[in-house]
Amino acid sequence: MQIQKHALLLILGYAGALAASGAAGYYCYDKYKTARDEEANVRKQIDLADIKIRRVPALETDVICLRENLSELVKILPNRKEVNEFVNKIADFAQESGVHIFSLKDEKDRSKKKDVFDKVIYKLSMDANLGQFLDFLSLCEGWERFARVTMIEISAGEWKEGASRDEVTHKVSTEIETYAYRGNDDTTNAITILNYDKRREALQDEIVSRRADIQVERYAFVPNPLRRDPFIDPRRRLSDEGEGGLPLPEQKALVENLAERAVRLQQLARDVASPDTNFIRRLELETEIDRESLDLKAELDQVLAAHSVTDLALRRRIEREVMPVLKELLDRDQSASAAATVQDLRRFAEDMATLLDEGKYELVLNKHGIIAGRVDAGSLTAEGAALLHVIETAADHAKKALEFGAKEIRIGGVIVGETGSVVIVNGSVLQEGDALEDGLLVHRITSDRVDFEYRGVVLSRSR
């Protein structure tokens, strides 16, 4: 029995020892595993921290570049003070453009808020014609600080009976928004980077290369007083008919004719300027341009004085297509001396001499009319000046010949003798050298004709 008790105790002892050691061993293993897992976790965190730390230099560069570029970029946005002054600006713009603002509201920003940006929205209502509104809008969009127009509503104003189109104004509403940047005041969370100033200097090129400037487009609006307001009916209102005006088809035909003539004049002007046009042809064209442009101007003046054209679109067409052409041509410099060569002048003089010899005095004068006043004698060579003088002389002779031809000279009879000859002119008996009237002498008497000298030019009259 005692032996069994001892054996049992021993067995229990062994079993207990093994069980306890097993449990303790397992416990130790568990703790060991937990410690190793924790160590692995901490190592991972260390690795992550190493990765972050390795990125610090690049991040510092990025942050420096971003800070510097942002500080440049935000200059286009107003600060709080400038936002407050914007209302004064709006008033100035309104006065400058002539719009009449009757309502100005500070609208609430319903969009998602950006922490460092305060959105500012102004809604304006005004009366203005389109030119005034565009002028106003141009001033707002051209403001040195960036502003954006997000809404426009224009309702055409009423063109009242008896009122001029220029008196019509429209109802206009518009919303203008901008952002005030508060980031410059927000320094609490700014990170301190060591040697910031030095690093910024060293990164200047990088900063500039990363700068993506916003292209702030601006539009220089130029009012066009000749352009009709697109919000006003351009048609002819029959109740305004008492002021004159041809029926519309006639107005159209009239304006079409004027426009065609203006086009023809432009073509003539182009021909004058063409290098293929010789001097004489150029002079002929200039003469034609002068004549036709004066005719056109006279007719246009008559049309405008009589208010023959009342349709707005047709009147605009005259203002765009006819008047500018006329003005340009009537104001142009007509001197052609730069292109007048000696050869041109010689040919011209020869033509005139031929016509003079043929007795075609009117043609001589017409030809002279082409060149008269268009050649600056002071800029010609001696030969050119001499040829011009020949041309002037030929014209003078032709003029005198025509004057002589218009005179009443009746040759009653001629007596030719060895001692002298006499002729009966207008009932008076005259010898060679006698004056018929002032400037008109009997130059020579022959049996079949009498030569007279009229103001220095010898001209013949047959019996």
Next chain:
Amino acid sequence: MIRIDLLPPEYRKAERTAPARFIATIGLVALVCSLAAALGYGWFGVVGGARADVQMAQEILEGKKPQAEYADKLEKEKKDYTERMDHIKEFGNSRVLWTKKIDQLASIIDSPAESDRHQVWLQSLVVKMDDPRSPGISIKGKSATGQLDNLSAFNADLQAKPFFTEFESITNPAGKKILEEQFEPADAFEFETTLALVNRAGDAKKPAPKAVPAK
């Protein structure tokens, strides 16, 4: 044989433990001692070593924490500033110069290429930049004479550059004929046209607006 020991216990001869039991007992003691030693080694040596390694790793981590936090702050500031830049750029790029657009529109209306190409005037003009459904410009107007090709000619002129540059679509020409006898010509077409803006912020393009039937 029965053995009776009459000696008092203090004088009796001690009984010796049986050898097997003795060995077993010694073995148990040895086992317990060995196990205790092994456990002691395991606990203090192995587990202790592992804990020491954890301690060391945590100390290393603690040492790197300030730099890592600095890197996190830099990352956050970079993100913030990038968002601000993007916001300003988006604001800037989304701007349409409406002075220019309306000026161009007025020129198209006033100066068609040929004098009888179209004669149009407007009753209203609405610009909405922030309408998520259809940002753009809507015009209501009239076209003189009863000729539908004048209306389509005007529509074609609206689709020409430079006016159409900022737009991506336009409604088809459609109108309703009216008679206004107080004017000459009395016939006119009432129309409504909508032009949709190109999305400048880079979002997916909005679908083209449907043609609006004349009322």
